[in-house]
Amino acid sequence: MRPAHAVIDLSALRHNYQFAKTLAPAARALAVVKANAYGHGAVRCAEALRELADGFAVACIEEALELRQAGISQPILLLEGWFEVTELELIVEHDLWVVIHHHGQLADLAEARLARPLNVWLKLDSGMHRVGFAPDEYPAIWRSLENSPNVASLTRMTHFSRADEPETGRTEEQLAVFHRTTDALGGPASLCNSPGVLAWPAAHGDWLRPGIMLYGATPFEFEQTHAERLLPVMQLDSKIIAVRQIETGEPIGYGSRFVTQRPTRIGVVAMGYADGYPRHARDGTPVLVGGQRTGLIGRVSMDMLTVDLTDLPQAGLGTPVRFWGNGLNASEVAAHASTIAYQLFCNLNRVQRLYRD
Template sequence: MRPARALIDLQALRHNYQLARETTGAKALAVVKADAYGHGAVRVAQALEAQADGFAVACIEEALELRQAGIKAPILLLEGFFEADELALIVEHDFWCVVHSLWQLEAIETANVGKPLNIWLKLDSGMHRVGFHPADYQPAYQRLLASGKVAKIVLMSHFARADELDSSRSDEQLAVFQAASQGLVAQISLRNSPATMAWPNIPSDWVRPGIMLYGATPFDQPQSVADRLQPVMTLESKVICVRELPAGEPVGYGGGFVTDRTMRIGVVAMGYADGYPRQAPTGTPVLIDGQRSQLLGRVSMDMLCVDLTHVPQAGLGSRVELWGKHILASDVATRAGTIPYQIFCNLRRVPRLYCEG
C-alpha cells in the first residue's frame, strides 16, 4: 500500500489539553470542529473524554457524529443552529448552543423546546463576524432569561488578533466586552488558543483550546507556553524512487528548480492531493531517516522531490517526515505562506494511525 500516513499521538493530545487547563485554571472545551483539525474528531474526543470538560464543534452535523460514536460529554455548537427546527435535535441530544443573532433569539422565544437550554451568548466585541452588537447584548440576555427556556447562560466573545503578541486589539476587545456585560451574573468564555497561552489578563471561566490542542503554535515568534506544546500529528511517507542528476537538470513541473551540481533526488509518495501544501517552495524542511533536508521543485498531486545529496545513507524506502515532532507544521506552513490550521484541515486521502506516544 502507498506509504503516506498520518500518525496521531494521543498522549501528546492529552498533554496539550492539560496544558490549557493548567495555564489558566479554567474549564476547557476541546475544539474538535473540522474533524478535529484533520486529526479525526471521533478518535480525538474518545481519547479526551475522560478528562475533558466538554467539546466544541462548528455545527450540529459534527455534534451528532460525536453523539453517535458514544460521546456523552457536553458539546457546544459554536455557530449555533442554522434553522429553527434544529432546536428539537439540540434538546434531544443535550447540546449546548451559541446564540449570536437576533433571529436565533426569536426562534428560541417562540419554540416549544421541552426543557431549558444551555446558551452561550456571543458578543461582537470587535471581530465583526457574528455576535450581538454591544448595545443589544444586555437586552438579549434579559430576553433569554425572560423566555423561561434557558437553564444557563455563558457570556462569550472571540478575539481577532490574540495571536499578535504586540497588538493592543485584544485589550480593546476585552474593554468592549466588560462594558457590554457589566452587571450580568454569568460565567464567561473569552480565550481561544492564543489568548489561553499568552493573555493571562483576559478573564475566562471557560477556555476554548483549538490549535494548541494539536500541538501547533498560533504565534510567529517564540512563546513560553507554546514552547511546551507537543506535536500531535506526524505526516510521513517514504522515498519511492531515486534519481542521480548532473548539474543543469530541471526537477518537477515547470522546471522551477534546476540542479547546480550533481545531486541525488528522492521522489516521495506525498502530494497536494494528500494535503501537503502545493505552495511549499524549494527549501521547505523535511526529515529523511532522521536527518534534515529540503524539498526541491514544485509539489505535484501525488509526489514531491527531496534532496538526498547530503543524506548518503538514504535511498529507496527511506522514511520522510513532512511535519511532526522534528519538522514543525508551523514552519512548513510559514514556508508555504499559510497557517498550520489550514494544512491540518486540508489533510485527505492519507490514513490516520493512532498511537500512544
C-alpha cells in the same frame, strides 16, 4: 500499501489539554474538535479526552451528532448555533449547548416550543466584526433571554481577532469592550481561544476554548514560552519511492520551477497535494529524511514530491520521510507555504491515520 500515513499521538493530545488547564486552574475547558478535530479524527480524539475534558466544541450539529453516536456524553457546544430552526428538536434531544450570535436565532428561540430549555452562550462582537451582537444591544438581549422559558443558563462569550499578535493592542481593546458591556450582567464568561489561553491570563474567564494548541502547533509567529511546551500530536510521514541522479542545469517537476545548480541527487516521495501537502510549498521547505533535515525541490504534484538528497548519501529507496511532527513543527512548514498549521492539518486527505496511545 502506499507508505504515506499520519500517526496521531493521543497521549500528546491529553498532555496539551491538561497543559491548557494548568494555565487557568480555576477555569473549565471545552476541547475544540471541529473540522474532524483539525484533521486528527474527531471521534478518536474525543474518546481519548473523554475522562479529562469538561466538554467539547464543534462548528455544527453534524459534527456534534457524530460524537453523540460514538458515545460522547459530555457537553458539546455548537459554536455557530443552528442554521435551520428544525435543528432545535435535535439540539434538545441530544442535550447540546448552543451559541446564539444573530437575530434570526433569537426569533427562532422565541417562537419555539421546546421539551427542555437550552444552555445558551450569547456572543458579543467585541471587535472582530464577524458574528455576534453589538455592545449597545447585548445587555437587553441578555436580559430578555434571562426571562425566556427556553433558556436554562447563559454564558457570556466573545472571540479575539489578534490574540496571536500581542503587540497590536487589539486584544486589550476587545477585553475592555467585553468587560464594559457584560460585567454587570453576571454569569460565566468565555473569551479565550488558543492564543488567549497561552498569552492572555487576564482573559481566561470561566471557560477556555483551546483549539490548535490541543494538536501541538503554536498559534504564534514568534517564540512563546508556553507554546514551546506543547507536544505535536500528528506525525505526517512517508517514504522515498525512487532516487535519481540529475546533472547541473536540469529542471525538476512540473513547470521546471527548480533547476539544479549542481549535480543533484533527488528522492521522490509518495506525498502530494491530494494527500493535503500544500501545492504552493516553496523550494527549500524543510522535510526530515531519515531524521536528517533537507528541503523540498520542485513543484508538489498530486501524488509525489521531490526532495534534495545530495548531502544525505545514506538516504535511499525506502528511507522514511517526515513532513511535520516530532523534530519538525508544522508551523515552520506552514510558514514556507504561506499558510498556517491549521490549514495543513485540516486539509489532510487520503492518507491513513494510525493512532498511538
